[in-house]
Amino acid sequence: MADQPIPDAESVEPTPDGATTGEVQASRTKEPPAAHTEIAVDIANLTKVYGDLNAVDDLTLQVPRGSIYGLIGPNGAGKSTTFAVLATMLKPTSGTAKVFGADPSKDAKAVRRMMGYMPDVLGLYDGLDAASYLDFFASGYRIPRRKRKELTGSLLELVDLDGKAKTQVSQLSRGMKQRLSLARALIHDPELLILDEPASGLDPRARIELRDLIRQLAGMGKTILVSSHILSELQDLCTDVAILEAGKLRANGPTETISAGSGExxxxxxxxxxxxxxxxxxxxxxxxxxxxxxxxxxxxxxxxxxxxxxxxxxxxxxxxxxxx
Amino acid sequence: MSAFRALRNPVLERELIDQVRGWRPAAIVTLLLLLQGWILYVSYDNLQGNVSINNNGAVDLVKQGATVFAILVAVMIGWMTMVVPGLCAAAIAGERERDTLLPLQITLMGPWSITLGKLLSSLGFVLLLVVASAPLMVVAYLMGGVTIGQIATAVGLVMWTAFVWACLCLAVSALLQRTVRAMVTCYMLIFLIVVGSMVYTALNWRNDGVQASRGGPLLANPGALAIDVLGSPDPDLERAGIATPFDKAARWLHDVSAWEPTVTELSETDVPDVFLDGGGEFGGMFSGAGNVIVTREVMGDGSMMETVTVEDGGMPATTIPGSEPGDGDSDPGDSGTDALEGMPAWALQPDGTFDIDNWILVDGSPVPVQDAKMNGWLPMSWDPGDVVGHRGDPAKNFTRNALILQSGLAIISLGIVAWRLRLPKEKIRL
CATH class of the missing domain: 3.10.20 (Ubiquitin-like (UB roll))
Structure with a gap:
């Protein structure tokens, strides 16, 4: 299973300058052998400066393909900024980010084809029903009209909203909206999913449902980058984690290693x-x-x-x- | 191909559906039709009264049809000016406010596609308004005095007005973060262009027969373009009593804003002979406060008699003998006395003659050579007898220049929208 402990992973210790030591290697029984060492997201010395604030400070990390990679840290740690760079929205001050080899700030279109992004704020058109909402974004991703109906149907089923296809978005509960937002991020079947604080504002039940859904998506072979400040949640969910603070990387590696590294x-x-x-x-x-x-x-x-x-x-x- | 893609635009599809929902669009259409219907009703009532009194009913019909049509079009242009900012101010700022903009921007649509979708969807609603009011325009057509060509031109100008306003308002919407602020800014901007341009022009207009202003800010006003295209500044229309509101406005526009006036030499055929050689008897009669005026009278046999009169201050008007009919001038190709209309009496020399070398025709009106030079209509080095550069028809120049300026504004505005929608950026609001 994707969330099982990784026995052969190296122990990664945090270093004062925030850089990682050693390469994170993940082995997945379900993955084809070629995917073992493949890197989905490669961030090198990424820095983003706003005025005199270093939102992201010399961040270097690699996300193995097929992993559920958690970015954890308090508010203002640089998680959303990092995601904004990966999601082709923000230009870094320096350093590089690569999504399956493509640079989001230079080859945005290629990255957009491979990446689905779910922002921490729910941007939903209140006037549309759930199916039309997905259909709109499907057309935005240039998916042919004849394929869209089936696609939106199966996506709504995946996120357990198939009974709500004709319900106005404004009528959905917060958890449902969150799942619809996730379905939107999945509309073009991206390899990489970037989920910014997906569980924020959800009740415990909706949170568990969302977690199951993310696991299910990982089972489909997608690489998932997820951020949260709810740490316990990521502990259960993620195969790998990176701890960020004030824009700096404090530690990263397989979840088990990081957890065990804490000592008593x-x-x-x-x-x-x-x-x-x-x-x-x-x-x-x-x-x-x-x-x-x-x-x-x-x-x-x-x-x-x-x-x-x-x-x-x-x-x-x-x-x-x-x-x- | 790009046009086809623009029509298959996801934003356009969604917004077109979104726009006709709810009570607001219905209210906008209904109010416009009620207003136009009321105008039509009042005009028609008025027309019937006229026909019963006047045996010259044909003229009245033509006048009524053209006038009703002009008012209908003016109302539509005014309506666009009020409605379009409301439609477009929220187009992008609203999405930003609801956090729907970033997900849209990172689809494969691209900034231009989103921009065009937003533009075409607002124009789609405008088209609905135009189509809805078509039956009322047909009634104006049936009254007469309006050609199908004029109706097509008017519809085009209504759409053009909406297009220019839509582009400007989309740019404001793209630049500002909040819908309310964008809406206030849009209305202020449009108020500035419409009213500001007129006030500026009026303040800079010297009513002395010399066009001091050259159109300037009026060129940015689609309403002025509509007046310029739909109205005729021909003063004869007003004399004949068949000038539509557009004609009257066009006359004003022409007076205040000839962008590049036509400058022509004053030839002897333009001037009544009495001013050229005779007239010694008037020498020193005029102190210079009055104007040369030309009056016309239709004679019993249908011919036109023209009388040249000089009004000079409080003195009774003096009719210059030999100036009628046809100013008593028998030169072939005589253009009559129109060229002297409005000329100040002081232009007459003490001996009662007129020094043709000191005057030049600007848009057909006599202007002192010195004034023409000061206004840049003549080179400073110009001497009588030199060739005058003919710079074309001022009305066409206004149309052309207004179209160029407004297209430029529209394209720049759309460029701003696309530029604002482009990602990745140095800074975004998360």
């Missing part, structure tokens, strides 16, 4: 008598040992526990003190 975790245990105690554990094994000791050795009634570790903790560790 904080385990909060709530007992049946209402007591709440906090322990530390250096690894998964140590955490299991801790719980075994509490329950078996000490015979205490554990009601629940929470392990504050993984990506969230990694994120906090890596960005500590730098967030303004």
């Amino acid at each position: 975790r904080v385990v909060t245990v709530i007992f049946a008598d209402g007591a709440r105690e906090t322990f530390t554990a250096a690894s998964d094994d140590e955490q299991v040992e801790l719980l075994r000791r509490l329950i078996v050795d000490d015979g205490r009634a554990v009601l629940s526990f929470r392990s504050d570790a993984g990506l969230e903790r990694a994120f906090m560790t890596m960005t500590e003190g730098i967030v303004q």
Whole structure:
């Protein structure tokens, strides 16, 4: 599966200047062998300066083909700016970005053919119904009229809106609008999907549905770049992550490596008598040992526990003190 | 091919559907038709009254048909001026406001395709207005005095007006972020062009028979172009009482804004003989405050008698003997006395003669050589007897220059729109 751990990936440590160390290699059992080392998005020393603000500062990262690549960071970390460069909307100040070898700022049309972009704001024409909305963008991508009806039908089915084809966009719920927006990004069957904060403003159920949908798309062989500041969500979803802060890359690599790299975790245990105690554990094994000791050795009634570790903790560790 | 692609434009298709939805478009069409219908009704009522009193009904019919038509067209042009900014100001700023612009820009449509889609869709609604009011124009046609050619020209000018305004407003819409601001700016810009150009021209007009203004800002006004094309500045129309509002406006336009006047030498045939040799008896009669005027009277046998009169201040008008009929001048190819119409009385020398060398005809009106030189209509080195550069018909020049300027404005505006829609950019609003 696409979201399984990647056993042979190198451990990538964050470096002070934000550059990556080593090449990220991903192996996918479902992918053809040729795709193993193929790079979908290649960003090298990308910098975008607005006045005296470095929105993106010397960013270098590579997105393996077929991966679900998460860009995480607080607001203003440079995620949207990076996406805007990749989506052929923004010229970088310096550095290069390549989408399947094509430069978005020089060969925008070629990139647009291969890339679907879903902005974090929902730009929907309220007057249209869902099917007409997709049909409009299909014609914008020069898809012949005779193919459009079938295409919009199957896309609406994919995003689970087939019952809403004739519903006005303004009548759809936020989650439905989000899925319609995703369907729009998929209208020309792009190889690469760029999803800017797709889960923002969604209720938990809609969030889970969206996550399943993204997994499904990855299963179709698409490379997916997704940004979020909801870290736990990306932890479950992404094969690879990059942590950005203030325009700089703090860490990147396979999700497991980044999560594991955070070292000890904080385990909060709530007992049946209402007591709440906090322990530390250096690894998964140590955490299991801790719980075994509490329950078996000490015979205490554990009601629940929470392990504050993984990506969230990694994120906090890596960005500590730098967030303004 | 490009025209075909423009018609298969996704933006055009979507907007055409979008535009006719809701109550607003219906209201715009209905109000226009009510206004035009009311004008037609009042005119028709008026016409019937005239016919019953006047046995010269044919003239009245022609006048009514032409006048009604002129008012209908003027209303349509005015309507376009009010409606088009409303249609176009939101075209791009509105999409930006609703965050639908970026997804559109990164499709394979390209900036020109989006621009043309926006333009053609607003013109599509304008076409609907024109088609809707066609039956009313037909009534004007049936009243007479209007040719099919004139109707076609008028429709073309209405569309042209809408086109020019649409281009300007789309540019404003592309440049500004907010719909409300774009709309206010559009109306202000159009107000400036329409009213500003007229005020500027009126302020710069010296009413002394010399065209001080040369059209200037009026050239940017599609309404002025319509007046220029549809109206005739011929003063005879007004004398005959059959001038339409367009004719009257064209007369004003012609007076104030001959862009490049025709300059011709004043030949002896233009001047009544009495001014050239005789007339000694008038020497010193005129102090210079009055004008030479020409009056015409239709005689019993149908011939026209012209009388040249000099009005001089408070003095009773003096009719110059020998100036009638046909100014008493028997030169072949005599152009009559029109050339002297409006000439100041002081042009007559103390001996009552007229020094032909000191005068030149500008658009058929006598202008002192010195004034013509000051206005650049004659080279400063010009001497009597030198060849005058003939610079063509001023009316046609106005039409041509207005078309050139307005096309230029329209193309530049569309270029601004396409340039604003082009991605990637150095800076975008995310």
